[in-house]
Amino acid sequence: MGHISIAALLLTSFIANSAYGYTSNDPVVKSMIDQGIKRLEKDLKTATHYPVGVFHSGGTGEHSLAGYAMMKLTHDPANPVVQRGIQSSLLFVRSMSGRDPGGANSKTVYSAAVATLLLAEVDKMKYRKELNSLESYFRRVQFRNGGYGYAGTQKGDVSQTQYAILALWTLDNAGIVIDYDGIAKTMQWLLRVQDISGAWPYQGIDPPGDARIRQTIEVGLSMAYAGGSALLIAADILQLWDAESEASLLKGMPRSVRLYEEGMENLAVRRPKFPVDKVRASIKDCDAYIAKHGDGHVAWPYYCIYTTERYESFREIAFNLPKNAPAKWYDEGVDFLKGKQANGGGWTGTSQFVTASTASSFAVLFLSRSTQHAIEQAAEGYLTGGQGLPGDTTKIRVEGSQIKGEPVAEAVTDLLDMLEGDDANSLEDKSLPENMKLATDPKARRAQLDRLERLVRGSSSWQARRVAARLLGQSDEIRVVPSLIFALDDQDTTVRTFARDGLRFISRKFEGFGMKIEPGEKQDYGEVRRAQRLWREWYLTMDPGYIFLAE
CATH class of the missing domain: 1.50.10.20 (Glycosyltransferase)
Known part of the structure; x- marks a missing residue:
């Protein structure tokens, strides 16, 4: 050697004062x-x-x-x-x-x-x-x-x-x-x-x-x-x-x-x-x-x-x-x-x-x-952007490292109180800004997500479930995926749509796993069950220890 x-x-032969560049x-x-x-x-x-x-x-x-x-x-x-x-x-x-x-x-x-x-x-x-x-x-x-x-x-x-x-x-x-x-x-x-x-x-x-x-x-x-x-x-x-x-x-x-x-x-x-x-x-x-x-x-x-x-x-x-x-x-x-x-x-x-x-x-x-x-x-595959993400995931486009949409910044503090109260039925999802921001403080953000997940899983108000599904889908948080999978078979067409599009956005699988939704037409629940199964399988690759309860 x-x-x-x-x-x-x-x-x-390199001379210190002679920089070649x-x-x-x-x-x-x-x-x-x-x-x-x-x-x-x-x-x-x-x-x-x-x-x-x-x-x-x-x-x-x-x-x-x-x-x-x-x-x-x-x-x-x-x-x-x-x-x-x-x-x-x-x-x-x-x-x-x-x-x-x-x-x-x-x-x-x-x-x-x-x-x-x-x-x-x-x-x-x-x-x-x-x-x-x-x-x-x-x-x-x-x-x-x-x-x-x-x-x-x-x-x-x-x-x-x-x-x-x-x-x-x-x-x-x-x-x-x-x-x-x-x-x-x-x-x-x-x-x-x-x-x-x-x-x-x-x-x-x-x-x-x-x-x-x-x-x-x-x-x-x-x-x-x-x-x-x-x-x-x-x-x-x-x-x-x-x-x-x-x-x-x-x-x-x-x-x-x-x-x-x-x-x-x-x-x-x-x-x-x-x-x-x-x-x-x-x-x-x-x-x-x-x-x-x-x-x-x-x-x-x-x-x-x-x-x-x-x-x-x-x-x-x-x-x-x-x-x-x-x-x-x-x-x-x-x-x-x-x-x-x-x-x-x-x-x-x-x-x-x-x-x-x-x-x-x-x-x-x-x-x-x-x-x-x-x-x-x-x-090159990393995406940069803020907490505020596009509201309409059917119109998402990626330019370079940016996710493009129509960002609008609003707080959700008062909104959650309304959704959990008697006023939920007076709120329509279409009246919300296209992109609302969750809290940036980690503790406050977790609390907001917890409340939204409870709403999408258990609220009797279809308006509350719609808003919750939409905000969860915009959160870009992998932890909310199980709740969105649960919401795929919601009886409300709009809730199902927000849940499906939210899953596509969070996963960056913009084609998703099928599940065509046509307003006014009967949902193919065989396709819903298939989509839920495939999304569960995908999520387990992210969090292998997660246990999906019978839902």
Whole structure:
């Protein structure tokens, strides 16, 4: 394993007062990426370093990595490099129940991680079964201490842990329910084994108490980036930055509210709380180490340069840093890769363990800012908006990340008193504003929702039930879904309509599960029962522990 000076990795020739300001759209960078793509295509039939026929060896992972890099850059699942990666990924998934002997030649966690990245990037629904199998694999192999590493040991490996966490982040963004408590456990382990210098070791030794100890196994710059990346990615999985994000502050809606996509089973799954200050403090210590040891040595420079891009991309979120601003680390990385690029395009690697295909994959992923784009891609499905939501769900349209309607803001405090009193029959739903706002204070909002749910389930006033169904449907609260399902067979046509449309809105399944309603025509109650059954099944994917009583 040859060591290369970080000054070589991050450009010895870089002059501090000469800022190049490269971006991934720079013509120089684009040309380098194009050459890297050509190298990946040229190496399509070149043998991998590790055998492909042995699932734990890493050969399938080499193919998956190249396929992932090609897919990220070309977005073409039919590309031969992508197709080869898909086939190797599927081969790995079919084989991963086999015995993993462990040891230094076992690359199973890496192979599982890059298979996850590729299959989710190509088609997260087509490969749903395989992605769920990979999620089960990561649950199964996590160590008791929270880390991941070589089979047959319980000594967490920081390098393998960062790839496992990256894969779990990918699965979470694909809508798959992962072990969120396990994520918190990994974060706790990473904080425990962080070296007193602020870096991380290759393999962590748990301290006897809460204080950090001096780690002894290959503490250095490469693992500083790896450990910091794993911690930042895990924090993003638990959505630690959401409460402070610009989107939340300006729009009033958390990231967990997304445009509904088929398969987003994890939308309403609760994620454990974790002290965000501890994460930021840890990363600041890591930053200090990186600043102090920038002229140190790193093994596996291409692996490290991709890890650097990952670390910096998630660090942008953690510290609310500007996106796409010229950065010294990126300038230095571009110039390092420019100096190492072979005449025929691509990169030749640093040793027999890193082939030209692997080196070129890491290089183009770095140059293209692939992690930053992955984060942006994951955010595209999130909806921003306020507590006030469109009243007429049959006219909903989505523009970018905004739900459009005709917003009107009104309080409901006095309205609830009227609905629960003798005056309910004097109130007609059509006289209400198109969009009324529930309370923003969580405690008051819960109380209002409780009252509305009681009304829609039990009020003898059809007017009260209409208003309650409409407001519940506008609330965008997943907790009211069972009450709206109950209201689907209300004897009043308008109540049924508000309940149906509210379910479609809250779930973001705008087509719903059928249930055509025609005023003045007899309702097909067979269709109602079918819709109720399907909505119950859907809700149980959001809240598996909920029990529907006989209604």
